Amino acid sequence: MSAFAEKIITWQRTHGRHDLPWQQSKDPYAVWVSEIMLQQTQVSAVIGYYGRFMERFPTIASLAAASQDEVMQYWSGLGYYSRARNLHHAAQTIMREFSGQFPQDFQSIQSLKGIGRSTAAAISVFSFNQRQTILDGNVKRVLARVFGIEGWPGLPLIEKQCWSLAESLLPQLNLPAYIQGLMDFGATLCTRSKPRCLSCPLQNDCQAYQQQRVSKLPSPKPRKAMPEKRITMMMIMDAGEILLEKRPNHGIWGGLWSLPEVQQEEIPCQAAYEKYRLATEPLETLPVLWHTFTHFKLEITPQPLQLTGVRQPEIATTCWLSIDDAITAAIPAPVRTLLKNLKSTPPLI
DNA sequence: AACCCGTGGAT
DNA sequence: TATCCAAGGGT
Numbered sequence: 001m002s003a004f005a006e007k008i009i010t011w012q013r014t015h016g017r018h019d020l021p022w023q024q025s026k027d028p029y030a031v032w033v034s035e036i037m038l039q040q041t042q043v044s045a046v047i048g049y050y051g052r053f054m055e056r057f058p059t060i061a062s063l064a065a066a067s068q069d070e071v072m073q074y075w076s077g078l079g080y081y082s083r084a085r086n087l088h089h090a091a092q093t094i095m096r097e098f099s100g101q102f103p104q105d106f107q108s109i110q111s112l113k114g115i116g117r118s119t120a121a122a123i124s125v126f127s128f129n130q131r132q133t134i135l136d137g138n139v140k141r142v143l144a145r146v147f148g149i150e151g152w153p154g155l156p157l158i159e160k161q162c163w164s165l166a167e168s169l170l171p172q173l174n175l176p177a178y179i180q181g182l183m184d185f186g187a188t189l190c191t192r193s194k195p196r197c198l199s200c201p202l203q204n205d206c207q208a209y210q211q212q213r214v215s216k217l218p219s220p221k222p223r224k225a226m227p228e229k230r231i232t233m234m235m236i237m238d239a240g241e242i243l244l245e246k247r248p249n250h251g252i253w254g255g256l257w258s259l260p261e262v263q264q265e266e267i268p269c270q271a272a273y274e275k276y277r278l279a280t281e282p283l284e285t286l287p288v289l290w291h292t293f294t295h296f297k298l299e300i301t302p303q304p305l306q307l308t309g310v311r312q313p314e315i316a317t318t319c320w321l322s323i324d325d326a327i328t329a330a331i332p333a334p335v336r337t338l339l340k341n342l343k344s345t346p347p348l349i
Numbered sequence: 350a351a352c353c354c355g356t357g358g359a360t
Numbered sequence: 361t362a363t364c365c366a367a368g369g370g371t
Contacts, residue, residue: 035368039366039367039368040355040365040367041366041367042356042365042367043366045358077355077356078355080368082353082354086370113369113370114370116368116369116370117368118368118369119367119369136368138366138367139367187367192366220363220365221365223364226362226363252354253355254354291355291356292356293354293355293356294355294365295352332355333356333357
């Protein structure tokens, strides 16, 4: 076994995390759900979602049988909603093509929607004790430091080197302890900022530490200027209910319910009539909301509107909900903020 | 290959 | 406040 793997495993026994909710079971479904939720998402953000999701969808069959709306409702606020759509889709694939049994073959696991090489490796190690390596942000950071790898690890060439290196470091035994240790090591000791090098068992092996380049590695992702967009969201109200519109599965907030959008130049009342044939009049405005994504900043101007004419029949992509029901529906995080603002300070005419 | 896809915590 | 980025994957 490489000295690297040996030290990671030893460190894991005394300093790793052993009591996370998804570590109580080797059930591939439980591991799968946790790994999807944890993609680009920190443990603290996942814990609550994981418990609620597993209570409502305890098996692959129960998830496959659920509606997309309900699955999205349990993901609402967690972000990267394609994960939920793919998870739902993959559960149906498993029912149809794998007789409801989670596949054990590595290529079959990776063929499922939303499961790439790293996630497939995590599942195959934790559930089936196979010999595969993960390569997430934690591992890239640890490798970049210990082995002094220059360049942003997201670059295809660097990433390919990292995969090869990670594979070469795999021990023959104790794969679950090693993989879990690798993640815990990156998440709690070899952190992005303020790594605890003085407590690190790899101190003498670490090129970054030896060369005092810990704060320089890994090389940061090259950034581009963040564009800004401005939209108005219509809050059309009638008899204590508000109009929501379902967003298409592709694009931002895909598959979620949201407030109807208006381009900044349009006049909300006119837009409400042109889009839905609803006669409305504007109410007092609510505070503007800024929301920052990975790739752009969004300025949301909420425009409350009171329905003055008749309510048109609902179509498949619209629905009227009470404010409380809307808040618990499958909506994006900033829309939930807007609805809570609306509830706490109802606008006047 | 480059871009898209959310949200919240840390600094 | 602005920036980075976290148990990545799809297109």
